[in-house]
Amino acid sequence: MEAAPPLFSFGVITDIQYADAEDGYDFEGCRRRYYRQSLQLLRDAVEAWAAEKPPLAFVLQLGDSIDGLNAGGGTAEAALERVLEVLGRLPVPVHHAWGNHELYNFSRARLLRSSLHGSAAASAGTPAACQAYHFSPAARFRVVVLDAYDLSILGREPGSPRYQESLRLLREKNPNDNLNNPEGLEEPRFVEFNGGFSQAQLDWFNEVLKFSDENQEKVVVMGHLPIHPEASNAVCLAWNYEDALSVIHSHQCVVCFLAGHLHDGGYCLDSHGVHHVTLAAIIETPPESNAFGTIYVYEDKMILRGRGRISDRIMTF
Template sequence: MKEHMEDEVTPLFTFGVIADIQYADKDNGYNFHHTRMRYYRNSLQILGHACRCWDVEEDPRRRPAFILQLGDVIDGYNRELGASERALRTVLQEFGDCAVPVHHVWGNHEFYNFSREELFQSGLNSRDKGEGEREENVNVGEKVREKFSSMEEVYAYHFSPAPNFRFIVLDAYDMSIIGRNQRSEKYKQSMTIILEHNPNEELNMPPSNIDALEGRYVKFNGGFSQEQLDWLDRVLNSADENKEKVVIASHIPIHPFSADYVCLAWNYDKILPILYSHKCVVCFMAGHDHDGGYFKDESGIHHLTLKGAIETPPLGDAFGTVFVYEDKMVLRGRGRISDRVMMFQ
């Protein structure tokens, strides 16, 4: 068992984190490019072990207040096997052993198995655990009531697990050619975007280009609509005014130094300036790149990409527990997940 860092004081709150479980009841196999082994059944064992570890902590101040699941909870193979619903039930039952809320992020494999409408009706819709409507001071003397009506097809919400802290869940496939009805305007816009950059017939193959960043324009990625970016800016404005620290979660990473370029959000260059224009953002968490990654940018924002459970061999682990203090977050990793101290700017 990995030896962990000693905590200096009792944390304000704690949460569990796990990414890319991609469970399927099938034998081990390879990824799309046939270069990496995936352990489809073993990922469920990792989740089960994680839930037992999170649930065994007796001190309520150290027991996770919630679990952050960073997307790709079941594998796309389930659709071919006709087992999407059964696989999802199996994973959600495993999560059910944790006596705390689970905040689910949606990844590409969610959309390989279900339509956006089906996901909103499923147990992966944790938006009701957030704050869908609240009054916010946007300008002096002006109050605006924020509603989901303008973003009802976008899976994005925010919640506050403790005073002066806010978490935001983003929809990285808001702009995408997976999960969107092909007759919808966003699908047409997304297809235009990807075809402008990727000339390949197979759009899951990254374009061969001198600029390696162009590799992000593949079918298994997506991006954030202007509508969602404007919403994010409003929420961060409110957090600034209320002197909150903000953690943002998305399936797709947004900083080029925190993941392989082929795993970046299409319009990462549009969302980063929004984060930099606010003082409140302390961390951006993502999955998607199974090798994981980490980078602290010039604004002091920690970009943490969690390694995937799906590529963790039997007897290994890939999950973590984050202890949050006034001045830092301490990640205690298990197995492939490294310990990390992330100081707040």
Template sequence: MTEQEGQQVPLFSFGVISDVQYADIPDGTSFHGVPRYYRNALVALQRAVSSGWVPAGVEFGIHFGDIVDGFQARDGQEKSEQALSDVLQAFSQLPHPTYHMLGNHCLYNLPRARLNKRLGITPLLDPAAAAEGASYYAFSPHPTWLFVVLDAYDVSLLGWPDSHPRHLQAEALLAQHNPNKEKNSPEGLVGVARRYVKFGGGVSEAQLAWLEQQLQAAKQRSQNVLVCSHLPLLPDTCPPACLLWNYEDVLQLLRQSGVVVATMAGHTHQNGYLVDEAGIHHLVLPAVLETPPGRDAYGTVESGLDISNMTIYE
């Protein structure tokens, strides 16, 4: 711990934001009637970066997925590319990297390989993930910290050709767990079983093995770990339909590792926070898309442990 004028000094700081879901279309509402401010999402992002992250001096940003809204795809891939360019231009106001992950709305707009390239994920990929075309990776902003970014749609109907093994696996899972003809509907499903919907996804066995390796290596290096995912990992931090399909498998690895400080996620468009039985903090971020004009939905985090206050000291 470094002290300066009697106060703790963080090792590093970073910005967090989720579900920008920008689209160059008029405002609308969600399926549940919640207002959505499609064009203002870009304005809110610009303000978050230029008036929030930059003055705070963060070393990097993290966006937790759903960068462009699925409605933008109705106007064709060229419009999706332009919307993505507009959002990435806003992130570029930060003179440091922003790390991204794939959400369902990302995959409604553009192919996975294209997203990996444009979001800067490709050069960060583990060789096994790159060979599979997946989108999980890890980075270390400081010798004492490892950030693990999951691909929550590694097993999914979204983003893969119909004949791809990951698509076929997702198809079988939904056929087993969701009897509805419309697989985006959780109607009739109870509790956490409601997570088996088409707009969800899971991590593959290969990604689980990679995650275990990352956690073991972090333990050997005496590193703290923060796990990032578009889909939440802990029940009661979000509506059940928003959970990662195989969240239990992931939680088991995180808890047994003894090195995971926190997980952070998006997708739900709502705040969520709990500390689990292993003492891991689970934070779910609100959506920029559903934040009224003039208000903000972003945060800055300083390295350490107090995720609940988002001011974290080592």
């Protein structure tokens, strides 16, 4: 038992990928995906979080809340409504990262008008039309939400400057006919289902961390895509992950980076003492298990208590 109570605690979950559909398989046809069951696992997570004492401060949903299957069936709005209804049973705020599956279903313009957009908590100076913001849940502590698809061809109008810039970057690195195919690439992360951070977002991020350094805050950062090669495979990283890491490593304040996308999850403690936690996905979790956690924050550490496929972890600062 801990001698002192935590300063606060929060829930973490990722890659729910709900669809009202029979079980299927991943793109390679070998990993089972439990589309319908994922909503029940989310309900179980919400029930467990709601029973926590003292109550959680908030929940972080790390992206891919509904599956791309919904886009083909015209069920995206209904699927998202069901996921948000379950999360809405929590008496605390839920903060959302955007993943590739949100962008298969909705344009960025639509997402900016949805409950998945953190506009209510949006901070001054946030880059325009970007799902990036920060908030402070407790004294000397800050959470930063990053938009890992700020550079992406997903969810954007083909004629738009950001689409053209993203397509140019992708084409430079990926000559394959199918832009989702990483085969033969020197840098296999340059596929359509990934994305990156614009320079405007990186500049904003740098300013936020500068403020946190000056105010002796500790910072947790979240985004859908992992940004450290040792907490991911070579395919699932953000396109310009080095740029995001470089911003983080030029400051003292960041203690942890939380991501999803890689369905098996991953972890590393990097050379600057930052914990990179990539959470396992709900969508590939069998019905008898689960994949969510609660993080308890103390002065000198965070303790992750995982359920099902997510391991417990002590992360010292």
